[in-house]
Structures are given as structure tokens and as C-alpha cells.
Amino acid sequence: MQLSKEQLKLAYQRMRQIRVFEDRLHLEFTRGQIPGFVHLYAGQEASAVGVCMHLTDQDTISSTHRGHGHCIAKGCDIDGMMLEIYGRKEGLCGGKGGSMHIADLSKGMLGANGIVGGGPPLICGAALAAKTLGTGAVAVCFTGDGGSNQGTTLEALNLASVWKLPAVFVFENNGYAESTASHWSVSSKQIVKRADAFGMPGARVDGHDFFAVWEAVREAVERARAGEGPSLIEATTNRYYGHFEGDAQTYRAPGEVEKVKAEKDCLVHFRKRVTEAGLLSTADLDAIDGEVATQIDQAIEKALAGTLPTVADLTTDVYVRY
Amino acid sequence: MPKKTFKQAITEAHFLEMRRDPRVIVMGEDVAGGQGASGEADAWGGSEGATKGLYTEFGPSRVLDTPLTESAFIGAAVGAATQGLRPVADLMFFDFIGVCFDQLYNQAAKFRYMFGGKAVTPVVVRAMIGAGFRAAAQHSQCLYPIVTHIPGLKVVIPSNPYDAKGLLIQAIRDDDPVIFLEHKLLYGVTGEVPDDSYTVPFGEANVLREGKDVTIVALGLMVQVAMDAAKELDTLGIKATVIDPRTTSPLDLETIVESVEETGHLVIVDESSPRCNIATDIAAQVADQAFHALRGPIKMVTPPHTPVPFSPVLEDLYIPRAEHVVTAVQATVPAKKKGN
Numbered sequence: 179m180q181l182s183k184e185q186l187k188l189a190y191q192r193m194r195q196i197r198v199f200e201d202r203l204h205l206e207f208t209r210g211q212i213p214g215f216v217h218l219y220a221g222q223e224a225s226a227v228g229v230c231m232h233l234t235d236q237d238t239i240s241s242t243h244r245g246h247g248h249c250i251a252k253g254c255d256i257d258g259m260m261l262e263i264y265g266r267k268e269g270l271c272g273g274k275g276g277s278m279h280i281a282d283l284s285k286g287m288l289g290a291n292g293i294v295g296g297g298p299p300l301i302c303g304a305a306l307a308a309k310t311l312g313t314g315a316v317a318v319c320f321t322g323d324g325g326s327n328q329g330t331t332l333e334a335l336n337l338a339s340v341w342k343l344p345a346v347f348v349f350e351n352n353g354y355a356e357s358t359a360s361h362w363s364v365s366s367k368q369i370v371k372r373a374d375a376f377g378m379p380g381a382r383v384d385g386h387d388f389f390a391v392w393e394a395v396r397e398a399v400e401r402a403r404a405g406e407g408p409s410l411i412e413a414t415t416n417r418y419y420g421h422f423e424g425d426a427q428t429y430r431a432p433g434e435v436e437k438v439k440a441e442k443d444c445l446v447h448f449r450k451r452v453t454e455a456g457l458l459s460t461a462d463l464d465a466i467d468g469e470v471a472t473q474i475d476q477a478i479e480k481a482l483a484g485t486l487p488t489v490a491d492l493t494t495d496v497y498v499r500y
Numbered sequence: 501m502p503k504k505t506f507k508q509a510i511t512e513a514h515f516l517e518m519r520r521d522p523r524v525i526v527m528g529e530d531v532a533g534g535q536g537a538s539g540e541a542d543a544w545g546g547s548e549g550a551t552k553g554l555y556t557e558f559g560p561s562r563v564l565d566t567p568l569t570e571s572a573f574i575g576a577a578v579g580a581a582t583q584g585l586r587p588v589a590d591l592m593f594f595d596f597i598g599v600c601f602d603q604l605y606n607q608a609a610k611f612r613y614m615f616g617g618k619a620v621t622p623v624v625v626r627a628m629i630g631a632g633f634r635a636a637a638q639h640s641q642c643l644y645p646i647v648t649h650i651p652g653l654k655v656v657i658p659s660n661p662y663d664a665k666g667l668l669i670q671a672i673r674d675d676d677p678v679i680f681l682e683h684k685l686l687y688g689v690t691g692e693v694p695d696d697s698y699t700v701p702f703g704e705a706n707v708l709r710e711g712k713d714v715t716i717v718a719l720g721l722m723v724q725v726a727m728d729a730a731k732e733l734d735t736l737g738i739k740a741t742v743i744d745p746r747t748t749s750p751l752d753l754e755t756i757v758e759s760v761e762e763t764g765h766l767v768i769v770d771e772s773s774p775r776c777n778i779a780t781d782i783a784a785q786v787a788d789q790a791f792h793a794l795r796g797p798i799k800m801v802t803p804p805h806t807p808v809p810f811s812p813v814l815e816d817l818y819i820p821r822a823e824h825v826v827t828a829v830q831a832t833v834p835a836k837k838k839g840n
Contacts, residue, residue, distance in 0.1 A: 194736060238583060270591040272616030288582060289615060299575020306576055306581035310525060311560055317579075328600070333572035340567055423523050495617030496651050498675035500703070500750050 180348045181392070186458055187480055188340075189231055189388060191466045193223040195256060196247040198474045200419070203263065206478065207423040213265055219247030221418035221435075224444035225350050226251035228413075229318060229466075232399045236319040238304035240297030243278050245290025246418070248320050252287045254280065260477040265348045266484025272284075273487045274495070294355075295328025297321060297349065302334050305343035305408075316402040324355025326369045326394025335376040335410070344402035346395065347410045350385060352417045357429040364462050373410035385413030386442040389451065418444070503694040507663040509693045510550045510626075510682065513668035514588065516697045518558055521586060524672055527564040528552055528590030528626075535565035547592050548687055550614050550630070557608055564698035571595050574625060578677070582611065585691055586672060591636035593639045594627035597646065608677040609652030624671045628770060629657075630683040630721055631819050632806045638813075640808035642720070642772035645781070647679045648748040654678045654702055655749040659723035661691035663746055666700030673699065682773075683721040703750035707759070711739025714829050715759040717782055718744060718769040722801075722820060726769050729825030736826075738833055748778050756782060759791045764795035767828045769820055770834070774802040796832035 181189070190490045200220035207216055221225070224243075230251035233239065241248040249259055254270060261268030263277045270282050281289035288304060291297050297319050304317035311385035324332050326349050349369045353360050366372055373380025381402070384391040391413055416438040420427045452458040504512070518524045532555035545552025555563040566573040569649025572592060577589035591597065597604070604625065611619035631640040648655045654676050658664040664682070671678040707731060708723065718726035723744045730740040741759050745752055760766050766786055770779035779800040786798060801820045809815050 240579075270616065271618075274616055275614045277583060279610075279614045281611075281619070282584065283615070283618055288579070289611070291607075293602055296602060296607055299572045299603055300579030300582070302572055302576035303579020303581070303585075303587075304583045305566075306724060307580040307585045310580070311523075311584060330571045330575065333569040334575070336567060337569055337572040341564070370806060496613050497654070498612065500654075500678075 183457065185231065186452055187462065187466065189227050189454070190448055190458070190463060191470065192227045192251050193388065193448065194466055194470045195473070196220070196223045196226065196250045197445060198470050199246060199250060199256065202474050202478060204419055204423060206371055210249035212263060214276055216423045217244040217421065218417070218419040219244050221438065221444070222350055222352060222385060222415045223247055224388040225348070225385040225391055225413040225415055225446070226320070228388045229320070229391055229395045230474040232395050233286065233316070233318065235286050236313060236315045238288050238301070238315065239320060240288045240301045240321060241284055241290045242294065242297065242325065243290065243292055244322070245280060246277070246486060249280050249287055249290065250374070251287070253285045254282045256329040256473060257423060257477050257480050258282070260481040261484045264484060265486070267487045267491065268484050272491065291443050294325045295321065295330040298325070298331045298334030301345055302337050302343055302349065305338065306341065308344055310492055314403060315348060316347045317397055320348050320350060322349065322355065323353070323364055323369065325349070326372070335378070335408070338408040339377045342405070342407040345408040346398045346402055347408065348395070348479070349410065349412045350415055351412055351469070352415045354417070354421065354429070356421045368412065370410060370412040376410070378408050378410055380410040380412065382412040382414065384463070386413030386444045386447060388444060388448050402423065417490065438469040501694055501831070503690050504661055504693040505687065506664050506682070506689045507550050507687040509547060509665035510668060511552065513665045513672070514551060514554055514694070515557070517669055517672045518554065518562065523578070523584060524588065525562045525564065525585055525769070526551055526588045526590070527577055528567055529566055529568055529592060531590050532563050532565050543560065546590055548684070551590065555604040556567055558802065570662035571603060574600040577609065577623050577625070577790045578603050578621060581608070581621045582619055586622045588626060588672060591625055591627040592628045594629045594643050595638050596628070596640050598717055599670045602645070604653065604677070604679070605650045609650045612676070613652060620675050621677050622705045624680055625678070626680045626682065629681045629735035630685060631803070631815055632685045632721070632817060634810065635812040638829055644679070644681055644748055645772050645777045648778065648781070652677065653746065653749060655824040656680045656702065656747050657720045658682065659686070659720050659744050661689060662691045662699050663706065664829040665693055666698050667746065669697060670702060675735055681720070685721050688800065694752045700746065702747045703752050704746070705752035705755040706744045706746055710741045711763070713740065713763055714765040714767060714833050715741045715743060715763045716767045716769065716825065717754065717830070718742065719748070719778060720771060722769040722771050725820055725822050726825055728822035729829070732822060732826050733829055738829060749833060753782070753789070757786060760786055760790050761793040765794055765829070765832045766794070767799045767801060767825060767832065769801045769825055771803065774800065774805050777802060787801045796834065799828040799832050801828045807812060
């Protein structure tokens with residue numbers, strides 16, 4: 179199966195949207211415009227987009243504290259996301275969730291999640307619902323190297339396999355759980371080695387390479403949709419910013435990020451690949467860059483102009499009925 | 501009206517709701533039993549047999565045995581609830597809340613608020629509570645204050661077979677996450693239970709008897725203890741009102757306050773540990789809202805601040821008894837009232 183020109187453009191657009199969204203948040207955070215914790219996804223774009231290009235709104239994903247990329251890749255409204263991050267009433271969650279809890283169930287986005295390992299059990303449930311209701315949907319759990327060590331994750335892998343659920347577990351190994359290196363914290367060194375222990379196929383791919391991710395996930399999603407059960411994907415990647423905005427990152431070696439940017443940047447890699455193959459032109463890609471830059475500028479403007487919630491919003495939506 | 505046990509009422513609620521709504525599924529360890537083993541299917545029907553027969557009627561796609569994996573299956577129930585199913589998950593002993601709590605209090609409870617009112621999570625988590633089973637410290641607790649504390653969760657504690665059926669049907673139809681807690685000493689208790697489907701609403705207390713001298717509030721198994729105490733108080737000339745809130749979240753404070761405004765005295769009987777429990781919560785709220793009506797101290801009857809002991813001798817000392825309630829009432833109702 180080949181990606182069409184339109185699909186390639188969409189993939190590049192979403193990767194670029196994530197990059198510019200996060201770069202801009204980094205800047206705005208230093209200006210003191212953004213309340214609370216922000217964990218940026220820049221550098222990992224090929225993973226989120228390589229996975230979500232296989233999914234529709236009927237398919238569900240769960241995300242992490244580093245969730246902006248997954249939201250954009252799954253088609254969440256960028257203005258709505260920005261408004262949410264700024265705590266505005268028009269935000270995707272009415273300003274009550276914030277960066278760590280952006281969700282849009284109509285897009286199959288079951289939420290960024292402030293609890294590492296919070297998502298995997300939920301994805302078993304989404305996959306169970308798809309299986310029970312016979313919708314043909316799949317459920318994809320994004321988590322990281324940190325999440326790979328949580329008991330909830332290991333339980334979810336086992337349950338998904340026992341129940342033969344249409345689920346895919348994507349481990350984005352960006353090398354660090356907060357400040358702790360994954361080659362120290364992950365006892366099996368490679369997360370993919372755990373797949374066999376839970377009776378499911380596993381693949382380890384270069385998470386900077388959109389095409390490698392896309393190819394591996396295609397197989398996993400097809401397997402899930404065919405009722406053959408869950409799969410595990412480990413995407414090795416790097417985050418360009420700290421664990422959170424304000425993290426001095428003294429745990430990283432000098433020049434570490436710069437080297438990744440110079441040698442492995444997923445956007446550079448994608449551009450090179452598609453232009454060399456004659457699939458898209460530099461002009462096509464530059465045009466997308468221009469559109470995205472404007473889009474993110476406008477999203478910031480809209481967020482700043484958004485309405486602040488009032489005391490009337492404080493106590494609503496705790497329950498459906500109480 | 502036919503007489504049924506508390507356990508039969510629970511089973512019946514499952515059957516009726518599963519027949520009515522194909523989105524209702526049941527999951528948990530041994531809810532059918534014998535999964536993968538070579539003996540009979542539906543071998544257990546839940547650790548207490550309360551889900552017996554469901555597997556035979558509804559099959560493996562709606563009655564799902566799970567591995568021993570509370571975090572994963574409680575979380576799966578929560579996740580499935582966001583995607584159109586109405587799962588009833590059996591946690592077995594509520595003491596096991598510790599190994600899956602995140603999926604309830606950080607996930608299920610918060611989705612609706614955190615996602616801006618767009619999420620609906622109609623999940624029911626059933627579990628057993630309470631001492632008296634000689635099951636010791638890790639299988640006997642009344643941990644409902646912990647969940648009552650969490651905005652976004654509803655907490656139901658039936659005290660009799662009629663309420664058990666009606667409240668469970670309400671819980672399954674409810675669009676919010678519900679924690680449904682069954683006192684294990686109540687399973688064998690019988691009472692009148694209609695065969696038909698009916699609901700008992702949340703947040704509406706049951707006033708079991710009315711008396712002018714003191715208001716006694718009790719939950720779960722303690723309702724019977726309070727009723728026994730009220731009979732004893734009758735012989736002492738003290739007329740007690742006994743109120744069973746039935747749900748701790750939402751809590752029908754209004755009925756309690758109205759009663760206290762008439763009696764002027766409040767005693768709360770709560771089997772949970774004495775600090776930050778339902779007794780302290782009700783006491784604080786009544787003191788806040790109806791201090792003017794109180795003519796004596798609010799008294800709380802609870803176990804001591806200890807784990808539940810194993811030795812039957814100690815466990816019997818641990819659990820509040822009617823005589824404790826009588827003593828508590830006598831400590832707040834003035835002696836001159838006695839014999840009136």
C-alpha cells in the first residue's frame with residue numbers, strides 16, 4: 179500500500195503543525211503567558227503522525243502528559259487546543275482540563291493524561307467496546323519509556339492479549355522518564371522485548387522516520403482490525419525540549435539535542451525522502467510551512483482573545499446528574 | 501410480595517438490566533468462574549455467587565472473566581464506558597481499591613469535568629465491604645469515605661434487599677461512575693423484593709422509623725444495629741428516628757437536618773474507621789447548618805482507630821453494636837427526657 183500525494187501532504191502538515199505549535203508554546207511559556215505545566219512533543223512528530231495516519235475518528239487513542247502531538251495527529255482542532263492551554267472557556271475542555279488533559283471524544287481522542295500509565299487500561303476498555311459492539315474500530319495507547327515500567331501498563335498488555343483485543347500499544351521511547359535515562363530504567367533495555375512476554379508481536383522502529391513508523395503500525399492496525407489481537411510498537415525518538423518547560427536538562431550531555439536535530443530531525447528526513455522520490459515538491463512543502471505558520475499565529479491570537487471562565491463554570495459538569 | 505435474599509436481589513438486578521440493555525456487560529475475577537479450566541463453565545458466578553447464571557444466559561462476550569488484574573479491568577470498564585458500553589465491574593473486596601484506585605479517582609471521576617462536560621462514563625464498580633466475616637485486616641474494611649471524598653464518583657451502600665435491587669438498577673442506568681458497596685453480612689438477609697424492575701433514586705434517604713427524641717443515622721449493616729438500638733431505647737422511653745442515607749454521594753443532608761431540627765439530637769453509626777469518615781462528615785455538616793437546633797453534642801458510634809482484627813473475640817469487640825448506640829444516645833439526650 180502506498181501513501182497518496184494528499185496523504186503525504188496531510189502527514190507533513192500535521193508534523194509541521196505539531197512542531198510549530200510546540201516551538202511557539204516554548205516561546206510563549208518563557209514570556210509567562212501560559213499557566214501551569216507544559217510538556218512539549220517537538221522532535222517526536224513522526225511517531226504520532228505515523229500512527230494516526232492509520233486511524234479514523236471512530237478509532238480511539240489515549241495519550242500522555244506530553245499529549246499535544248497526539249491530539250494534533252488525531253485531528254483535534256488546533257484553535258480549541260490552544261484556547262484550552264490558555265485556560266479559556268472556548269477551549270476543547272472549557273478551560274477545565276488544560277495542557278495535560280486535552281480530549282476530544284468526537285475525534286476519538288480519549289485524553290492526554292497526567293498520570294503516567296493511566297491510559298493503557300482505558301485503551302483495553304475502548305478496544306473491548308469496539309470488539310463487543312462490532313464497530314471494527316481499533317484503540318491505540320501511546321505511552322513512553324517511563325510508562326513502560328508502570329504496573330498498569332503491564333497489566334493492560336496482559337489483559338489485551340488474554341482478551342485478544344483490537345489494540346496497539348505504542349511506546350515512544352524518547353530516552354528519558356523525566357530526568358531518568360531509559361537504558362537505566364527499562365530492565366529489558368528494549369521495550370519491544372516485552373512483547374513476547376505478553377504473547378503479542380512487537381516491532382522496534384526509528385521514531386524519527388515517519389515511513390518506518392507508518393509501515394510498522396499499518397501491520398499492527400491491520401492485525402487488530404482483523405480480530406487477531408494486540409501488538410506492541412517501540413518507536414525510538416528524542417524530545418527537543420525538557421521534561422517540562424523550565425527543565426534545565428542538566429542530565430543531558432552537552433550537544434545531545436543539537437546532534438539529533440542535525441542528524442535525525444523527522445521533518446528534514448520527511449522532506450528529503452518525498453522530494454528525492456519525486457512524491458512532493460519543495461514548493462508543496464514550503465506552502466504547507468507557510469500555511470501552518472499563519473495558522474499557529476492565529477491560534478495564539480484567538481487564545482489570547484478567548485473568554486475567561488467565570489464562577490458559574492466552577493461547579494458545572496462534575497456529574498451528568500447529581 | 502416475594503421474599504428474597506440481598507444476594508438474590510443483586511443477581512436479579514443484573515439479569516433484568518442485561519436483558520433490557522445489550523450495552524450492559526459484567527466483568528471481573530471469577531464473575532463466571534472456571535475460565536480456561538476443564539470443569540464446568542459459570543463455575544462460581546462471582547466470589548459470592550451473586551452473578552451466577554449470567555454467563556449461561558448472556559455468554560462470554562457480555563460476562564467477562566478477567567485475569568487477576570484489578571488496574572487493567574477496572575480501567576477497561578472505565579474506558580469501555582466512555583465508548584458506549586455500560587460495564588458493571590466486580591472488584592470483589594473493596595479493600596482491593598488500592599491496586600486500581602487511579603483508574604477510578606483520577607480517570608473515571610474526572611473525565612466529565614476535565615474534558616469540559618463532554619464525557620459520559622456510565623460504569624458501576626461493585627465490591628464487598630465490612631467486618632464480621634473473620635476475614636481480617638485486608639478483606640473487611642469499610643473504605644467508602646475514601647470514594648465519597650472524590651467529586652465525580654457516586655457512592656451507594658444498600659442496607660436491605662429491596663434497596664439493593666432498586667439501587668443497583670439505578671446505578672446501571674446512571675450516566676455517572678457509581679461505586680456500589682455490598683456489606684458481606686447482608687447477603688443472606690431476606691426481605692420483600694418485587695419481581696419487576698424498579699429503581700431507588702440516589703440522594704434520597706430512607707426514614708425507617710420516626711421518633712421525637714433523637715435522630716440516628718446509619719449506613720449498610722449499621723442500619724440494623726441502629727434499629728435494634730431504637731427498640732432498646734423505646735423501653736427506656738426514648739423515641740428515635742432512624743435514617744438510612746442509602747447513598748453517601750449524593751448525600752441527602754436535607755432529610756437529616758430536618759429530622760435534627762425536630763429531635764435536637766444526632767447520633768451517627770458508621771462502620772468505617774473513625775477519622776474523616778461519614779459520621780464526621782455528617783456531624784460537621786449538621787453542625788454547620790443546624791447548630792441552632794442541637795440541644796446536645798453530636799455523638800458518633802464507630803469502630804476504634806485500628807485495622808480490623810482477625811480473632812473473632814477481637815472482631816466482635818471492633819464492630820459497633822446496639823448497646824454502643826444506646827450509650828451514645830444516652831450521652832446526648834438529657835436524662836429528664838427519659839420516660840416522657
